[in-house]
Amino acid sequence: MTVNSLHYHYDVPGDDFTRAGVASGAVKQILKQLGLNPETVRKMSIALYEAEINMVIHGGGGVIDIDIDDDKIVALVSDQGPGIEDLDLAMQEGWSTASEQERNLGFGAGMGLPNMKKYSDELEINSEVGVGTSVKITVNIEKSGEQRD
Amino acid sequence: MLIRDIMNVLDAELLTGEELLDVDVHTACGSDMMSDVLAYVKDQAVLVTGLLNQQAIRTAAMMDMVCVIFVRGKRPDQKIIECAKENGIAVMTTTHRMFTACGLLYKAGLNGGMKVK
Ligand SMILES: Nc1ncnc2c1ncn2[C@@H]1O[C@H](COP(=O)(O)OP(=O)(O)OP(=O)(O)O)[C@@H](O)[C@H]1O
Ligand SMILES: [Mg+2]
Numbered sequence: 489m490t491v492n493s494l495h496y497h498y499d500v501p502g503d504d505f506t507r508a509g510v511a512s513g514a515v516k517q518i519l520k521q522l523g524l525n526p527e528t529v530r531k532m533s534i535a536l537y538e539a540e541i542n543m544v545i546h547g548g549g550g551v552i553d554i555d556i557d558d559d560k561i562v563a564l565v566s567d568q569g570p571g572i573e574d575l576d577l578a579m580q581e582g583w584s585t586a587s588e589q590e591r592n593l594g595f596g597a598g599m600g601l602p603n604m605k606k607y608s609d610e611l612e613i614n615s616e617v618g619v620g621t622s623v624k625i626t627v628n629i630e631k632s633g634e635q636r637d
Numbered sequence: 638m639l640i641r642d643i644m645n646v647l648d649a650e651l652l653t654g655e656e657l658l659d660v661d662v663h664t665a666c667g668s669d670m671m672s673d674v675l676a677y678v679k680d681q682a683v684l685v686t687g688l689l690n691q692q693a694i695r696t697a698a699m700m701d702m703v704c705v706i707f708v709r710g711k712r713p714d715q716k717i718i719e720c721a722k723e724n725g726i727a728v729m730t731t732t733h734r735m736f737t738a739c740g741l742l743y744k745a746g747l748n749g750g751m752k753v754k
Contacts, residue, residue: 506716509695513724516699530701534675537699541692594688594696597672 494518494556500540502549502567505593511552512537518554519561525630532561532627535607538600539565539623545590546570547621559629560609566622572615579605638662638746640704640727643683646745647731647738649706653718654727660703664750667739671696678702681750685738689713691720698724708735 496518498511516533536552543550547567555562572578579601586596605611610626641658644651651658665683668674674684674696683704684697689711697705703726707713710732713721721728731738743749 506691509692509699513695513698526701530699533699537695538675591670593690594669594671594692597670597676599672599676603676 492557494554496554498552498554500543500549500552502544502547502569505544508541508544509537512540515552515554515563519556522556528561528627528630531607531609532563532625535604535611535625535627536563536565538604539563539625541595542600542623543567543569543621545586545593545595550620561627561629563625564622565625566620568620571617571619571621572613573617575613575615642745643704643706643742643747644729646741647706647729647733649729649731652713652728652730653721654704654725654729657703657725657727660727662703663747665739665742665747666749667735669735674700677753679750683742683747685735685742687711687735689717691717693717694720694724694726694728697726703727704729706731706738708733708738 500511501507512533515536519529543565547569550567553564577583581602582598584596584598590596608625609628612624615621640660662682664681665685666674666678666681667685669686669688671692678700682702684702685706685708686693687708694705694717705726705728707730712730
């Protein structure tokens with residue numbers, strides 16, 4: 489199967505939690521329809537969903553840009569929120585600044601960033617306090633048959 | 638066990654997913670924290686939860702789960718049910734509490750998947 493570079497763009501509102509995850513759901517549908525290996529679809533879906541939820545809960549919303557080419561999927565998730573003060577700390581399992589209210593929505597265990605790391609083949613995070621955060625998730629497209637894990 | 642068997646075991650009411658009743662499932666996960674579901678679920682097919690929002694459904698969809706059970710008699714609104722329909726997920730509600738619901742399912746043959754390393 490050959491895919492010649494596809495692009496998708498999503499605006500993710502920061503003031504409507506009920507919509508958090510809608511874009512990731514749409515991307516998952518697209519990846520499935522492209523007939524990609526289920527493990528590839530799952531990896532990108534989970535990593536992107538974590539990033540989208542973070543962007544809504546912590547970043548005040550933003551944009552998602554997806555690029556799909558022959559051998560990889562790249563998702564760029566960017567917001568202009570408060571930024572992450574200490575990225576090394578944020579990457580640790582269990583570290584979270586989520587409020588009680590956010591935890592009542594089912595999130596805020598401090599597992600999202602480590603999980604994004606686990607499911608992506610490459611994870612690049614750029615964040616500056618007062619400027620925003622951008623997360624680049626790369627998942628390689630494994631052809632069926634050469635599935636790992 | 639089949640999704641229809643889960644309904645019987647939990648004395649649950651099916652809210653959507655008629656067409657999924659004969660899907661065979663083997664493992665389940667019980668949690669109100671979607672963070673944990675995302676971090677620890679591997680191939681569990683059923684989510685038992687007390688979290689009543691669309692993210693409970695979307696999280697299940699991301700993990701390729703096929704059934705979400707709301708405990709403590711929680712009733713999802715129409716938007717949550719629509720979200721489940723779009724994602725091909727069966728939804729039911731039971732008046733059992735979390736611990737009891739999970740215990741009944743375990744006793745009936747569902748297991749929880751592997752231990753966390
Ligand atoms: N886009 C963002 N903007 C600002 N801060 C962020 C952003 N993403 C993550 N963070 C910070 O990093 C912390 C850790 O993020 P992580 O996703 O690992 O955990 P969490 O979102 O708090 O909980 P979980 O993901 O388990 O639901 C967050 O609590 C928050 O302080
Ligand atoms: Mg998170």
